[in-house]
Amino acid sequence: MILNALSLVNYKNFESQDFEFDTKINCFVGANGVGKTNALDAIYHLSFGKSYFNPVATQNIKHNEEFFVVDGIFTKHEKTEKIVVSLKRGQKKVIKRNSKAYDKFSDHIGFVPLVIISPADRDLIIEGSEVRRKFVDSVISQSDKAYLNNLINYNKVLTQRNALLKYFALNNTFNQAQLEVYNDQLQNYGSSIFKTRDKFLQTFIPIFKERYEAISNNKEEVNIQYKSDLFQDDLSTLLVHSVNKDKALQYTSVGIHKDDLSFEIESYPIKKFGSQGQQKSFLIALKLAQFDFIKQQSGVTPLLLLDDIFDKLDESRVAQIIHLVDDEHFGQLFISDTHAERTENVVKQIHQSYKIFKL
Structure with a gap:
């Protein structure tokens, strides 16, 4: 499963933003609050039809706007697939695959396999x-x-x-x-x-x-x-x-x-x-x-999203994780980090192509 392109309109802090992705590693870097995690959450939205971080659907619409649209172009089994998730205030959320709306959201679950690793996962323990x-x-x-x-x-x-x-x-x-x-x-x-x-x-x-x-x-x-x-x-x-x-x-x-x-x-x-x-x-x-x-x-190889993963880990554990994902077993990776230099140093250790998006 590869996400080739992502288009956001009025999604969280993004007014309008387009991304063209590398087939292996993609890094969103920048200061806190610029939307790195929001970009990952938009990708999660395309898989599960909802936010990973905010269960209140309307709160994912940009302030003072009436709707949001998240649009993704994927390649699955060598076929192009277009997934669109949209929501207008006062209306039901719509998920479309190749321009056809799903009757039941549950029918979409599993079509875009995805795993996210995030600081919010700590809730699983506490x-x-x-x-x-x-x-x-x-x-x-x-x-x-x-x-x-x-x-x-x-x-x-x-x-x-x-x-x-x-x-x-x-x-x-x-x-x-x-x-x-x-x-x-x-x-x-x-x-x-x-x-x-x-x-x-x-x-x-x-x-x-x-x-x-x-x-x-x-x-x-x-x-x-x-x-x-x-x-x-x-x-x-x-x-x-x-x-x-x-x-x-x-x-x-x-x-x-x-x-x-x-x-x-x-x-x-x-x-x-x-x-x-x-x-x-x-x-x-x-x-x-x-x-x-x-x-x-x-x-199908899931998309792997790593949100702020290198925070609170010592270098030896980071090295182990990098070693693990530097493997053909993994497909496309999306990483967010506040330290552009740290991210670049980390991804250079992985012998794969990469793109860095500075937000």
């Missing part, structure tokens, strides 16, 4: 379980449409079941038969999602460990553990046993929407016991494993 579930879901969904559909359906049913529990509480009533309709559907979608997540992690964790070893020079032992209610029992049984708790809480307290990942270094939580450098190395290994997995599943 925030709650939802962030880690979203990470797993985004990796699997890029190559598994059935999983994505199950996830969408599960979340719809979960919302309906929670609304019913609230209705029971407000009206001081209860109907077990009504609840069981939703229980059956949650069991159906949830058990499939659980099995897919479990199978995925069995494949993913060894890849991740290998990547971490390469970045850290085998200095530390790391692990990921999958935590799920469904290791204890099937979801139908769990929902029956938790019914009184759910009635009191007015929401569904068990299920795959409570799953979590435990990130560990030397058998301890990395959140508490990992240094900044170790945490950053952990996250980079996580994302490089994501890259490997998506490439393996889809047969």
Whole structure:
């Protein structure tokens, strides 16, 4: 997968900007606030139909403007593909591939495989379980449409079941038969999602460990553990046993929407016991494993976006990362950095062609 050109209109701080890219390495350099990360986010937008950094769609429109357009020209399987994402205030976002609008955004997921590594990834370590579930879901969904559909359906049913529990509480009533309709559907979608997540992690964790070893020079032992209610029992049984708790809480307290990942270094939580450098190395290994997995599943080399990656890493770890990406296994790279000189020195070590864009 190659992004040949990018055109932005009223996207974040860009009024109008065009980029023509190198097929290997592209670097956005400049002071803070000039739009380096915004340029990477525009590329992410073309892949996922949304921003990586700001979930409020209208906030990606330039101040005092009415719309934004992000336009990308790609080469995939030697064929030219044009993707356009646009949003007008007060209207729905539109994603088009070769001038034809998608009916469902989910149909586009996975068409432009992409992995981003960013300082914002630290949320995977410090925030709650939802962030880690979203990470797993985004990796699997890029190559598994059935999983994505199950996830969408599960979340719809979960919302309906929670609304019913609230209705029971407000009206001081209860109907077990009504609840069981939703229980059956949650069991159906949830058990499939659980099995897919479990199978995925069995494949993913060894890849991740290998990547971490390469970045850290085998200095530390790391692990990921999958935590799920469904290791204890099937979801139908769990929902029956938790019914009184759910009635009191007015929401569904068990299920795959409570799953979590435990990130560990030397058998301890990395959140508490990992240094900044170790945490950053952990996250980079996580994302490089994501890259490997998506490439393996889809047969397409994802775009790799490195946002401010060289910050807070010592030179030996930077050297290891450069050594890793100086490999035909990787395709097109996009890098952002505040230090133009540092970036140029780094990319010169990679024996590939490159372009530097000073913003």
